[in-house]
Amino acid sequence: MAVLIQNKLPPSAALFLPSLTSSVFLLAEPRKVAEMAGDAVLPASLLGFAGAGAFMLLSAWVAARHFPAPPLDLFRGLWGKYLGPAFLFSYALFFNGFAFFTLRSTTELVHQNLLRWTPQAATALPLLAIAAYLAIGGIEPIARISAFYIPLLLPIIAFFYLLSLLQADLSNLLPLWGEAQMGKVLFAAYFLASEHARTGIPIMLLPYLLHTRGFLPLTGVGMFLAATPFLLSQLSSLAHLTARGVLLYNWPELVAVQMALPPGFLIEKLDFVFLMAWIFIPCMALGWFLHWAGEGWRQVFGLQDRRLTVGAASLLTLSSLLPSSYHAVTEMYHYFILLPAGFFSLGFLFPLLIASLIRGPGDPRRSGKSPAQRKARSKG
Amino acid sequence: MDQRIRELGAEIRQRVERVKITLQGSPPGRRYLQELKRLQGDTDAVFRSLRLPSGQTAHVVYLDGMVNADEVEERLIKPLLLWAPKKKADLKLLREKVLTAADLEEVAFPPDLLTGVLEGKTALFLEDAPGALLAEHFGPAQRKVEKPAIEFSIRGPRDAFTETLSWNLALIRRRIRDPALRVRTLQVGERSKTTVCLVYLENVAPPQVVQEIEKRIRRVRVDAILDSGYLEQLIEDHWWSPFPTVNGSERPDAVAAGILEGRVAIVPDNTSYVLIAPVTFDGMFHSPEDSYERWLPVNLIRWIRFIAAFLAIATPSLYLALTAYNPGLLPRRLALKAATAREGVVFPVAIEVFLIQISLEIIKEAGFRTPSPIGQIFGVVGGLVLGEIGVRAGIFSELMVIVIAITALASFSLPTFPLATTVRLLGFALLLFTTVLGLYGFLLGLFLLGVHLSSLSSFGVPYLTPYTLLPFSDWKDSLLKLPLTLFRKRPTFLQPQDQVMQKPRPPAPLREDRSGRADSK
Numbered sequence: 045m046a047v048l049i050q051n052k053l054p055p056s057a058a059l060f061l062p063s064l065t066s067s068v069f070l071l072a073e074p075r076k077v078a079e080m081a082g083d084a085v086l087p088a089s090l091l092g093f094a095g096a097g098a099f100m101l102l103s104a105w106v107a108a109r110h111f112p113a114p115p116l117d118l119f120r121g122l123w124g125k126y127l128g129p130a131f132l133f134s135y136a137l138f139f140n141g142f143a144f145f146t147l148r149s150t151t152e153l154v155h156q157n158l159l160r161w162t163p164q165a166a167t168a169l170p171l172l173a174i175a176a177y178l179a180i181g182g183i184e185p186i187a188r189i190s191a192f193y194i195p196l197l198l199p200i201i202a203f204f205y206l207l208s209l210l211q212a213d214l215s216n217l218l219p220l221w222g223e224a225q226m227g228k229v230l231f232a233a234y235f236l237a238s239e240h241a242r243t244g245i246p247i248m249l250l251p252y253l254l255h256t257r258g259f260l261p262l263t264g265v266g267m268f269l270a271a272t273p274f275l276l277s278q279l280s281s282l283a284h285l286t287a288r289g290v291l292l293y294n295w296p297e298l299v300a301v302q303m304a305l306p307p308g309f310l311i312e313k314l315d316f317v318f319l320m321a322w323i324f325i326p327c328m329a330l331g332w333f334l335h336w337a338g339e340g341w342r343q344v345f346g347l348q349d350r351r352l353t354v355g356a357a358s359l360l361t362l363s364s365l366l367p368s369s370y371h372a373v374t375e376m377y378h379y380f381i382l383l384p385a386g387f388f389s390l391g392f393l394f395p396l397l398i399a400s401l402i403r404g405p406g407d408p409r410r411s412g413k414s415p416a417q418r419k420a421r422s423k424g
Numbered sequence: 425m426d427q428r429i430r431e432l433g434a435e436i437r438q439r440v441e442r443v444k445i446t447l448q449g450s451p452p453g454r455r456y457l458q459e460l461k462r463l464q465g466d467t468d469a470v471f472r473s474l475r476l477p478s479g480q481t482a483h484v485v486y487l488d489g490m491v492n493a494d495e496v497e498e499r500l501i502k503p504l505l506l507w508a509p510k511k512k513a514d515l516k517l518l519r520e521k522v523l524t525a526a527d528l529e530e531v532a533f534p535p536d537l538l539t540g541v542l543e544g545k546t547a548l549f550l551e552d553a554p555g556a557l558l559a560e561h562f563g564p565a566q567r568k569v570e571k572p573a574i575e576f577s578i579r580g581p582r583d584a585f586t587e588t589l590s591w592n593l594a595l596i597r598r599r600i601r602d603p604a605l606r607v608r609t610l611q612v613g614e615r616s617k618t619t620v621c622l623v624y625l626e627n628v629a630p631p632q633v634v635q636e637i638e639k640r641i642r643r644v645r646v647d648a649i650l651d652s653g654y655l656e657q658l659i660e661d662h663w664w665s666p667f668p669t670v671n672g673s674e675r676p677d678a679v680a681a682g683i684l685e686g687r688v689a690i691v692p693d694n695t696s697y698v699l700i701a702p703v704t705f706d707g708m709f710h711s712p713e714d715s716y717e718r719w720l721p722v723n724l725i726r727w728i729r730f731i732a733a734f735l736a737i738a739t740p741s742l743y744l745a746l747t748a749y750n751p752g753l754l755p756r757r758l759a760l761k762a763a764t765a766r767e768g769v770v771f772p773v774a775i776e777v778f779l780i781q782i783s784l785e786i787i788k789e790a791g792f793r794t795p796s797p798i799g800q801i802f803g804v805v806g807g808l809v810l811g812e813i814g815v816r817a818g819i820f821s822e823l824m825v826i827v828i829a830i831t832a833l834a835s836f837s838l839p840t841f842p843l844a845t846t847v848r849l850l851g852f853a854l855l856l857f858t859t860v861l862g863l864y865g866f867l868l869g870l871f872l873l874g875v876h877l878s879s880l881s882s883f884g885v886p887y888l889t890p891y892t893l894l895p896f897s898d899w900k901d902s903l904l905k906l907p908l909t910l911f912r913k914r915p916t917f918l919q920p921q922d923q924v925m926q927k928p929r930p931p932a933p934l935r936e937d938r939s940g941r942a943d944s945k
């Protein structure tokens with residue numbers, strides 16, 4: 045049916061969708077930061093997150109000056125007939141990789157904490173099916189559901205982390221640097237920043253939010269909202285377990301919350317409420333990744349039916365249940381992540397940034413600003 | 425679509441040709457009579473021929489039962505027979521000087537005359553004069569305007585729609601006496617020829633929504649529209665969803681409120697349930713009396729409705745998840761109580777929950793289907809007996825009876841009937857998820873519910889509106905209801921043409937003291 049009333053995306057999409065990246069962080073085991081940065085987990089985390097925020101805002105700013113079209117549609121135009129599909133292919137793989145790890149981490153979390161005796165496939169399949177249903181609906185339902193659930197979930201999660209922090213011994217945060225080496229800390233920060241920023245949420249949303257006033261400030265607030273639970277979780281796990289202690293656990297932040305909470309009144313183990321709240325966010329993130337992976341495959345293979353492309357992305361994601369493929373993809377993924385510029389930056393952001401610096405702002409008709417507005421701005 | 429239009433065009437041309445060939449050269453009134461003779465075999469068709477003083481022959485045709493014969497006698501036949509002048513009459517003269525019927529419509533095309541008679545109008549024509557008259561509002565004894573049967577309210581008007589279209593339109597018009605109120609009439613049903621009216625405010629309702637609703641109704645090709653439910657199912661956005669994307673009401677005040685907000689009412693004939701679109705999920709929790717009560721108590725009641733909806737969907741599933749899958753989550757004393765209560769129960773928790781849930785639905789259904797005084801007693805007695813004996817026989821635990829009682833009470837406290845039925849269905853779906861995957865299944869079920877809701881829309885308006893929009897002006901009547909003085913604008917998600925709903929009040933007039941001087945205090 046044709047769209048009757050053009051509501052487009054709710055502006056709250058800019059505010060709440062960046063929170064999906066937090067789930068990736070936490071579920072992709074922040075323990076890895078400790079492995080890379082040594083004692084300086086906290087400085088690396090802060091630095092990494094600041095870098096990610098700056099990168100995302102910069103990408104949103106650059107895109108706001110140039111492109112009203114969905115970014116994946118622009119690769120061919122930017123890179124031509126041969127390189128364009130190559131970037132598209134890598135980008136589709138990249139999002140599929142995120143979907144892959146999100147599904148794997150979520151099912152592991154459920155397996156370890158809720159359903160120990162149920163096969164992982166039984167927990168993964170319904171989750172994947174629901175996320176695929178969400179992804180097939182397109183970007184609007186994803187934005188709507190995130191705007192519906194995240195304002196309910198974030199305060200619960202933040203509350204538990206705060207509660208956990210209040211019970212913690214903050215002296216465990218020291219030493220802030222210890223025996224860490226600057227190179228490794230910077231590397232860990234880069235790892236965090238690139239992993240976080242390359243989900244490219246603001247830049248992916250932008251074409252749908254051109255009508256929204258204050259898109260960039262909203263994204264900034266969204267980044268802050270996304271950062272809060274992440275940083276609180278880092279702080280609370282370090283304050284409870286120390287920088288070396290976090291290496292002992294798969295889910296250090298969950299252990300920290302478990303250590304802090306007293307028995308509840310209606311629910312004996314309050315950390316389950318925390319866990320239940322956490323399960324929703326990766327579910328939404330999975331829908332987001334599958335959607336963009338599907339869009340990538342659509343562009344690569346010229347398929348039109350979204351059910352087909354999301355279905356293909358889901359099948360690839362499902363392979364995370366096979367131990368052999370999991371290990372193989374993990375290895376490959378690390379190589380991708382460690383590439384100096386990353387596909388997203390190399391393929392999309394940097395060309396735009398350079399074009400922006402050389403040519404100034406793009407065509408006003410394409411940038412979402414009216415000629416009158418632009419004229420007034422240039423006069424000012 | 426084009427083929428259908430071509431077929432219809434050909435059919436009309438054939439009928440016109442047939443009438444022309446058979447009646448060529450006959451007096452004009454004979455053509456009408458010939459067309460109406462198609463009804464002559466029917467026992468309820470009444471043909472009456474009158475010899476006027478002028479020597480002309482007039483024919484009156486109507487369907488018995490659909491027309492009040494006394495009214496026909498009084499307003500059509502009597503004036504004709506009492507009309508003394510021997511001057512030759514024509515329809516214009518009859519309409520202007522003789523007949524006392526208020527609503528007379530002139531038709532020239534014989535098939536229109538037949539349709540009019542089938543709709544319950546009375547046909548009058550002269551054998552030697554062209555054209556015919558259709559008299560309306562000679563209806564049979566109809567159900568009077570009564571109290572609402574389902575949407576009962578403590579405060580507010582007590583009238584409800586009936587099965588008569590004209591009365592229903594009048595009930596809306598009495599509330600909105602605005603010349604911009606438009607009533608667009610359509611005919612739906614290949615055989616039933618049901619009249620369907622679209623009612624909306626021309627300068628408020630978004631034209632694209634009106635056009636879309638009209639387009640969808642015109643596309644309906646069904647034998648009959650026997651109730652608004654037929655139309656609802658044929659024009660809704662998502663036929664596979666348990667959630668209705670076209671709402672309805674039997675209360676004229678609720679429909680008038682919707683029209684004033686910028687929605688479109690769909691009023692079919694022969695039904696007391698008027699449809700309204702577009703709708704949102706949030707709107708399903710609203711009751712008309714929310715606007716009549718003061719805002720603070722309304723907020724309490726509205727939140728109780730939200731909680732009730734959650735309890736009605738989730739209580740049995742949560743009970744199942746917490747007792748069968750994750751009892752460790754319950755505080756120890758409560759877990760022990762639950763275990764003790766289940767001692768002696770022969771079925772596993774999942775089967776116990778399904779059994780009692782199905783029993784509850786059977787009792788509810790039986791209560792609805794039996795006559796009302798017996799139905800109420802039946803529900804209470806059935807519930808008590810089943811609960812008591814079920815517990816004694818070891819089929820249900822006492823805790824389970826409490827859980828199901830909460831579920832039943834919660835489901836009855838929802839303001840709209842479609843929402844209540846949807847909640848019943850969702851309760852079962854969630855139970856199924858929980859039975860398979862425990863607490864995780866419960867969470868997945870809730871997530872799926874959210875995903876499904878976020879993918880729905882009603883005539884272009886996202887179903888989850890206004891929960892997902894930042895303009896806080898749309899929140900004034902959703903999770904919280906603000907005072908009526910703050911309702912300055914119509915909901916923006918409906919994109920009304922005229923946004924202003926309430927103008928700023930003029931400053932209070934200066935009070936005058938006894939000497940006539942203005943006092944500003």
